[in-house]
Amino acid sequence: AQSVTQLGSHVSVSEGALVLLRCNYSSSVPPYLFWYVQYPNQGLQLLLKYTTGATLVKGINGFEAEFKKSETSFHLTKPSAHMSDAAEYFCAVSDDGNNRLAFGKGNQVVVIP
C-alpha cells in the first residue's frame, strides 16, 4: 500500500526566503504524486502533480516539485515566500491515478514578515 511521510508539522519561513517542504513516499508501483494546499475555511486545492515524463513539475503560485525515484522523494519548493503562502500543505500519492489518494500529515506553513 502506498504512503507518504511529511516531517515537521509546522514550518516557519521568512518572507522572501526559500520554502522547502519535504515529502517521501512509499509505493509498490510507479507513483502518481501530488501537492495540495489548504487555506483556512477552504477546500483542498491542487498545487501540482507528477504522473509521467519530466521529473521537475511546475505548479501554481510559483511552486515546483521534483520527483526523485532513487530517493523516493517529491519535495516542494518556492524560491521566495510570500505572506499569502501561509497555509497547510499536503503531499499525496496514488498508485493508479484514480484520485484514491494517500495523504501525508501535512505541513502548516507560517510566513514571518
Add this chain to the structure above:
Amino acid sequence: DTGVSQNPRHKITKRGQNVTFRCDPISEHNRLYWYRQTLGQGPEFLTYFQNEAQLEKSRLLSDRFSAERPKGSFSTLEIQRTEQGDSAMYLCASSPNTGNTEAFFGQGTRLTVV
C-alpha cells in the same frame, strides 16, 4: 458556484445518533470520493463512486459508515450510532471519468460528536 458543495458545513450531534452528510459534485463529474480528516492528520480515503456504482468501500471505517450515490449525481455519507471518535472533517471530492485528472475538493462537513 460550480464547485463541489457539501452540506451541512457543521454538525453537532449526541453520541449514538445517526448523521447524514450530502455532497453535490461538479456537474458532469462521474467520480465522487469521500475522505475523512482528523485533527493533525491528512485526509484519509474512505470510498468512491463511478456514477452510481460504489467501486471501493473496503476503506470505510466500520459497518456504521455507509455511502450512496443513487442517481449518479449527489452522494450521501451516513454514520450510524455515532461515537466521539467519529468527530472529524468529512471531505468530498469529484473528478471527471478519465484517470490522471484533478480531483476537486469541497470545503467539508465538520462533525462534532458530544
